[in-house]
Amino acid sequence: MPKRKCKFSVKLQKKYTCFRRGRDDFEGECMICKPGTFVSVACKGGLNLQSHVDSEKHKRAIQGEASFLTDFFVKPGSSLEDEVTAAEGTFAFHTVKHHNNYNMMVCTSGPLRTTFPDYDIARIFSSAKTKTEAIVNSVLAPDCLENVLKSIEENEVDFCGVSTGGSDHGSVKVFPIVIRYFDWKSGGLQSKIIEMQSQPNESADTISSYVKETLDSKGLLNKCIAFTGDNCNTMFGGMPWDSEGRDVFAKLKNELDNKTLIGVECPAHILNNCVQQAAETLDLDVEGILFRIYQYFHIYRVRTGQLKEYCEFVDIEYKQLLSHNKTRWLSLFPSIARLIHLFPAVKAFFLSQNKPPTVLKNFFEHEFSDVYLLHLQSLMSIFHSNILELERENNSVVEVLKVLLCVHNMLTERKRNNFMCLKVKSLLAEKRKHGLSAECDKFCAEVNSLYDRCIEYLEKWMEPMKEFSCFMWMSLSESLEWDKVESSMKFLLDRHVSIDYGKCFDQFFNLRKFVNQYKGDDEFINLQAHQKWAKYFETSENMCQSELLKIAQFFFAIVPHNANVERIFSLMQSQWSKEGGNLPFESLRSILLVQYNYEHFTCKEFHAYLLSNKQLLNKIRSTEK
Template identity: 30%
Template sequence: MTIGRTKAEAVVKDVLAPKAVGDVLKALTADKPLPFCIQTDASNKGNRKMFPLAVQYFSPESGVTNKMLDFLENADESAAGIVDLIEQSLDKFGLSFDQVTAFSNTNVNYGIHNSVFTNLKKKQKHLLQGNCHAHIVHNTVKHALDQLTVDVENVVLKVYSFFSTSAKRRESLKEFCRFCDVEFQEILRHVTTRWLSLNPAITRLMQTWPALKSYFISLGEECPKQVRALLKLSEDSTEEDGDIVEVYLLFCNNILSLFEEVVRKLESDETTCVELYSIMDNFKEKLTQRRDDQFFGYLTKVKLQRLLPHYADIAKADFTAFLNTALSYVGKWFNFYEENWLFSLQPLSLHHGTLTFSDLERVTTKLNLIHKVNMDELYDECSTRKPILKRLKENAEDEWKSKGVAARWVALFQVADLPHMLSVISHIEHPSIHWICGKGIFQNGQQMD
């Protein structure tokens, strides 16, 4: 049977989509309705503005589930217009705002007094505010790079621009690579809005750095002035001056690997809000340790020793300023104190296979869930769960540690009936993408339609 465009569209609209939406509604409106997160963003298609409405929820059978619920057209992109659209869609499917635990969209319409979030909070007062932590880490890099004397980001952009417009220049660089006995590598493009594109571009520059430097020196007066200034190739430059740029590139290559690691953890499909505090806290500790130890990367240390003391001191001061600025910015936008509601969620990771009633009590109090949970029965469940959880961890300890947080809870719920504990977990066991401007809208720093 061949299916043309009309038949395929009819099958999707009249059969597959209603079945998919029906399965979602069946899960969300079962005997005990599940709490869920909603997320949306405007998608422009010509002169039409479309709004997909996605829901994410936790079920004891499948763990964290991400489903498309609706796809609507609305020319009004104001905060009030988006909220009305969400409300109409939920009403159409018989869902209540009381089930909504979190909201995610891009930073458009994200204000203090009039935003989608603030308007939704009027309808669901216990809605929690979060931030895109990957966005915080990305902005941290942008601010910290401003402390460096060498404009590393501009070096990457200018070098790429120089070679991307000329096949002849590319071939010349190949010849210099052969002469310098280094393998030729294509210069990578860096896009400032993509969070993970800078460090790979720097890595590629470092792989061909001797050839690149020799090539630009050979150009003499034909080398663009901006490139000469960025690479410190002025007429009175010395060998030490030229090495300074390499030192800065090595430092950025080393330190940005740490930022990349954090962003990838935050963007992982398996990462949940339970893990956010520990990820950010560990990130802060690594930055602090590097600053206190004055460790800027081993290769950076080796190159610094070859510089004149004056240049080396300037570079070290810049690197220290980079780390201080990074720590200051992260501390400004992320609360590293115990009053942060994310702090109280950490025991729910089950990493050590232990969980006390006091831990659950702090969570229910912090998230205003006490009125939704019978605390006495929750205590009984917590008491009966201890030997079960201990057995699950001991039977396959390595496998248990490798599991994601959601997978650990699924394993527990499969062997024990814990309805009150499930009520608590289903409110919070969502991926970190649920919080404002999260990965549901961005993948690796790229805005998605």
């Protein structure tokens, strides 16, 4: 008598969930293996199904299925989910840090999946333009600002300085607000953007209210002890400063109810304006000539091609002429140097034209045109190198003052010695031989007037900076004397900052001991002032810090120049150019906050930072962004 067949029962299906009913009651179909994989249960029932489950074929199918599902689903809260989120956040940071266009992310996910097919994170990674922009705008930018304010509070930073300036982009007037403070636990001086908004106009009322409201909203109003801006009349009212309170600085003093608020006009602008003002005493308008020559060639291929031919004829390597902008501190020197390099070819070009511009024709026909250029280049070399030194990001106000004093001393010595470079002297000697002695004497008189105007202008605009000379000892580059510290304490006392005299005296001698151990140490000597002080606080005990830390925090909060704001403008123009001007302002603001405030992070370090911050990862994953 034949044995009764087993059926694929409900009981078997509950036990072996990867099976469903097959073509009849005596079969089960495996849903893991490829479609059409039927297993007969007629003979042994559940044993047949178990035999299939234990087979190598079924195990390989399970692995393949798991891999397939992983491409689309990640278990919430798993380490893989965190890795994927951190990767998406890091790529967003990478895009911003390296000034890339968001459109780059459109084709990033696909190549990652195909290039690294065996890497789970690459297969799951999914962040194109829209998501990347959302991560930067809604997560990274707020986080970097939150970290700034958090570090100020946690590290007990009592003082900060603020700087701002305006830049136009079409009809949009953009004003970033940058604060500066000393936090030795974070490495010393910190410069951070706390806000960047467009304003309807550039009036003193608008700017001062905007600065005050921003400081108030960030909880920094009572910590602000200094304001820095460029040298336009809107900011400080000219020299002498406006006594009627119509400029931003005066209005801020009133709105902050801080009559001792310190104002610093940008010394980089002072040096730039100094040489421009002095150049106006010359018989030739060299700046105007540079601008006209550049405009004559820069968009005209035919003219540029002809100039290249003249360069070949006089055996000079052609290099593109450079533009000079009156408001850009470092553009005049390279512009003059480039024209001097091309001078024989450019002169021959214009004098060979049938109807050249009259101003340029007169310039190149002038017997002393090359002499003027060479002397102005020699003078500009002083300003160019010192502006580079002055505008370093983390300079202190005394380091800037030292640069200004250095420029003043060099100009004074040049005037005293009637200094002209050897090339100029050689050309003057040749011209005297050709009967141009009167013209040479006139040029020498102009050189003296040039030095006089430079020195006069510099002394006038340096005067407000001299009040900071009581802090010269804080550069820690000379022997320390207690009486110099006392003058700093008086400066602070006049601004309602109290210092415990006895504690400060004891702490000072500990500082002097620290400095003396680095005598002759070039590595320490070459550090910036804030780095030396950070090093001291890192190695000293808390009992040796309180009063000196208060002095250091106040001193380093004084913003010595507006170069950091100018750097932000450069970043802004670069980013807007990359996006073809179509980047929404909110996205631009977020990009600059991340670029500037997180500049200390490498992409690798930022990835580690994200992985260590579960809350930030959750924000990146959140649909609220």
